[in-house]
Amino acid sequence: MWSIDLAPADDAQAACAAVLSPExxxxxxxxxxxxxxxxxxxxxxxxxxxLAYALGSEPRALAFAAGPAGKPELVGAGLAFNLSHSGDRALVGLSTQARIGCDLEALRPVPDAIRIARSTFAADEAAGLAALPPAARDRAFMAVWTRKEAIVKAIGAGLSMPLDRFSVSLPPGPATLLRISGGREEPADWTLAHLEPGPGYIGAAAIAQAHAPLRLHALPPGWPRLIG
Ligand SMILES: CC(C)(COP(=O)(O)OP(=O)(O)OC[C@H]1O[C@@H](n2cnc3c(N)ncnc32)[C@H](O)[C@@H]1OP(=O)(O)O)[C@@H](O)C(=O)NCCC(=O)NCCS
Incomplete structure (x- = not known):
């Protein structure tokens, strides 16, 4: 996993734009x-x-295609990835072994967390959130939200997959996929990780592989200079 500070890139926009595709x-x-x-x-x-660093390639040489439900994939490379961005930060997850998804959110108050959880999440998740002291609720809601988004993004379905089809653990315990129904996925085949990629941000990564090793790195300050 890579955590990226997007703010310093403002004065390096031309270098960044130069490696993008016309699309x-x-x-x-x-x-x-x-x-x-x-x-x-x-x-x-x-x-x-x-991605270019992982593949020994050039940033501008990479080609992407959309999977069946719109998930971006690399063309001609055996490397799965997923991108998430929120505020001034981005997360990139990479896996050579299995489907991967990640989600990042800037921490913020969620005044209607219980209502959203009851209408969108699984019943056990909504009940768990409602039982928490109010001071712990916003952060726990965002932890559950990012865990659930990471899973639907790993599967590739995005938010077209109903979020009540599966349950994840609530903090402070380890991030775990507890239950998933209506398909061939098995919780034991998944690794879920809680991430704190920078002050004020919370995130999660999901990998469709049991006990997948996961390390969080940060791109160094001034990273646009590395683009070449
Ligand atoms: C993919 C999705 C979950 C993104 O969630 P988000 O929190 O808004 O955004 P994030 O920053 O975490 O992720 C965005 C990135 O995910 C990736 N992505 C796009 N579609 C994806 C999919 N189906 N699966 C996994 N990743 C996807 C892209 O790299 C995208 O970055 P980009 O927009 O800069 O190209 C959401 O937009 C979605 O479900 N889209 C599919 C359309 C859909 O189902 N709409 C119904 C809405 S109710």
Missing amino acids: ERARAARFLRSGDRARFIASHAALRLV
Whole structure:
């Protein structure tokens, strides 16, 4: 896993944009706010940098295609990846072994956490959140949310997969997939990890492999200079 600070990339936007594909540049051009555009460009440049490093390739040489439910995949490389971005930070997960998903969120108050959990999450997750002291609830909600998004992103279905089809553990215990129904997935075949990729951020990674090893690295400050 790689954690990436997107803020310092503002003054390196041209270098970042230069390694993107025409499709990525066209997507970037559609952002109305310059800050959103800069963060999109930086996150995709950082994704290319990390993937190229892992593959011994060049950032601009990588080609992507969308999987059946829109999950981006590398063309012609046996490396699974997933990207998440929130605020000034991005997460990139890589696996040579199995499907991987990750999710990152900037920590924030969630005044309607219980209502969202009851209408969207599995019943045991909603009950667990409702039983927590209010002071612990926002962080626990975001931990559950990122764990669940990491799983649907690993599977590739995104939010088209109902979030009540499976349950994850609540903090402070280790992140675990407890139950999943309606398909061929088995909880024992999954590794779920809680991530704290930087101050004010919470995240999770899901890998469709039992006991998958997982390490969190950070791209160094000034990383756009490494793009070449
Ligand atoms: C994929 C999805 C879960 C993203 O969630 P998010 O928290 O908004 O965004 P994140 O930053 O965590 O992830 C975005 C990245 O996930 C990746 N991604 C896109 N589709 C994906 C999918 N189906 N599975 C896994 N990853 C996906 C992309 O790299 C994307 O980055 P990009 O937009 O810069 O190219 C969500 O947008 C989704 O489910 N999309 C599919 C469409 C859909 O089902 N819509 C129904 C809405 S109710």
